[in-house]
Amino acid sequence: xxxxxxxxxxxxLTFLMLTACVDKQVPPKARSFIDQYFPGTSVILxxxxxxxxxxxxxxxxxxxxxxxxxxxxxWERVARKKTGVPQKLIPPAIMxxxxxxxxxxxxxxxxxxxxxxxxxxxxxxxxxFTHSGHFIEEID
Numbered sequence: 648x649x650x651x652x653x654x655x656x657x658x659x660l661t662f663l664m665l666t667a668c669v670d671k672q673v674p675p676k677a678r679s680f681i682d683q684y685f686p687g688t689s690v691i692l693x694x695x696x697x698x699x700x701x702x703x704x705x706x707x708x709x710x711x712x713x714x715x716x717x718x719x720x721x722w723e724r725v726a727r728k729k730t731g732v733p734q735k736l737i738p739p740a741i742m743x744x745x746x747x748x749x750x751x752x753x754x755x756x757x758x759x760x761x762x763x764x765x766x767x768x769x770x771x772x773x774x775x776f777t778h779s780g781h782f783i784e785e786i787d
Contacts, residue, residue: 673706676720684725684733685712724758731769732757740780741766 672693673681681688688708696703703723704716715724725732731753734742741764745754749768756767763777773786 673704674716674718674720677704677706677714677716677722678720680716680720680722681706681708681714684736685710688712722759724756726756728755731755737766738764738776738780741776744776744780744782745774 673690681690685708688710690706691709692705692707694705694707696705702718704718706714706716708714710727711729712725712727714722714726716722725736727733732755734754737745737754737757742754745752745766745768749770749772752768752770752772754766755769756765758765758767760775762775762783763779764775766774766776768774775783775786777783
């Protein structure tokens with residue numbers, strides 16, 4: 648019995664230490680973003696990725712969300728397949744357009760792009776919008 652308790656305590660402490668180490672890899676600005684848009688979740692994995700000569704942080708949350716940040720903690724992309732990206736993250740003009748023109752779909756990915764924003768819907772349709780939320784084009 649005592650060996651089981653010792654093992655359980657050991658694994659709990661190990662998990663807590665790993666979680667603390669992972670959280671330290673997340674910049675404060677990214678942590679604030681996560682707390683604001685994904686309350687009640689925890690960071691389970693942080694991975695640095697070099698893309699086009701620029702280093703990014705990929706952060707996986709306990710609810711299945713994947714968020715990409717630059718090294719300063721500015722969000723660049725959010726993907727959330729099961730329940731969709733939180734609507735409060737998406738500018739109102741874009742959400743209005745999506746609800747009106749794609750009523751059966753939800754945004755599962757939302758990205759910042761040089762031209763504005765890219766929204767990927769649950770039916771794999773991609774939509775592009777300007778920074779001010781005006782529709783540019785649909786990509787199938």
